[in-house]
Amino acid sequence: MHRLACLVLLLLTLSASAQHRTQKGKATYYSRKATGARTADGGRLHHDSLTCAHRTLPFGTLLKVTNLRNQKSIIVKVTDRGPYRRGCIIDLSYGAAAQLGMLAQGLAMVEVQRMSGNNPPYRLDDVETGMPDFEFDFSKARYSFIKEWNKKADEEHEMEDKHLTARKQQAAKRLAEIKEAKATIEEEKDEKQKLTASQQAKERQHMMAAHHPGMPNNQKKTSSRPQSGTKKEDPSIWRNVFQKVKNWFGD
Structure with missing residues (x-):
């Protein structure tokens, strides 16, 4: 039994x-x-x-x-x-x-x-707890996370300085290009003004030639003042004439 x-x-x-x-x-x-x-x-x-x-x-x-x-x-x-x-x-x-x-x-x-073979690297009969497995390892000797943080911060600052320097160089180059472009524009403007003034002078000459066809372009205007080479009348001649008339009629 x-x-x-x-x-x-x-x-x-x-x-x-x-x-x-x-x-x-x-x-x-x-x-x-x-x-x-x-x-x-x-x-x-x-x-x-x-x-x-x-x-x-x-x-x-x-x-x-x-x-x-x-x-x-x-x-x-x-x-x-x-x-x-x-x-x-x-x-x-x-x-x-x-x-x-x-x-x-x-x-x-x-x-x-x-399957009975090829099991996972731990016992299958273990009951799962639903919690993750933590592995705690010893850190390296004389390891300081503060030094690592400072080193990383220094590298970040260095990269920021490089980027800032590059931006400043680009800005300076851009400013120089803008100044050069402005100078070129001013030069072109001055040349255009000079060309316009010369064209206006030529147009005035053509208009004057059209109104006075007999006058050559290079002829100068006659001066209203007497020429320096003209001889002036001698006042003693008139004085003699007056003396003769006086003698005729008596004192």
């Missing part, structure tokens, strides 16, 4: 263990557009990778997934958490779903079995 009870207990234990390592339920898959999305283990999802999402199994666990409709099987690795839909036990990548032949269905009844 005691042996029979031990045998029944052993069978129940093996059955519970098998049920714990094997699950049956519905499987879904990621969309092809989900490529590049961040997974719960910190990696990136790719539609061709053979990965899956599971609610409780540790990251890195290898699972054998069998499509119960066509008996196709594939081995995938747990890299994400989910699915959270009712009745779904696993969420496969697009590539894994394609190899199982369930793309057209969208949902498929599958059997999920944990």
Whole structure:
């Protein structure tokens, strides 16, 4: 009787263990557009990778997934958490779903079995706490983060000074170009004014020549003052005339 009870207990234990390592339920898959999305283990999802999402199994666990409709099987690795839909036990990548032949269905009844070999680098029986694992390492000897901060600040100031000097040089160059352009414009303006004045003088000469056709252009105007070479009349001649008239009529 005691042996029979031990045998029944052993069978129940093996059955519970098998049920714990094997699950049956519905499987879904990621969309092809989900490529590049961040997974719960910190990696990136790719539609061709053979990965899956599971609610409780540790990251890195290898699972054998069998499509119960066509008996196709594939081995995938747990890299994400989910699915959270009712009745779904696993969420496969697009590539894994394609190899199982369930793309057209969208949902498929599958059997999920944990692989005994190629386990993750930690025990699978450990219960996950949901907390991240922290690693505390000793820092280097004589390491000072203040010196690193000061060094970084000095480098940033040096870069700012270089940028500021470059901007000042560009501004000075631009100012010199503007001054040169202004000087060129002023010179062109003066030349135009001189050219305009000479053209106006020529037009006046042409107009004067048109009003006085007999007068040559280089002829000077006659002066109203007497020429310096003209001889003046001698006043003594008139004095003699007056003396003769006086003698005629007597004293």
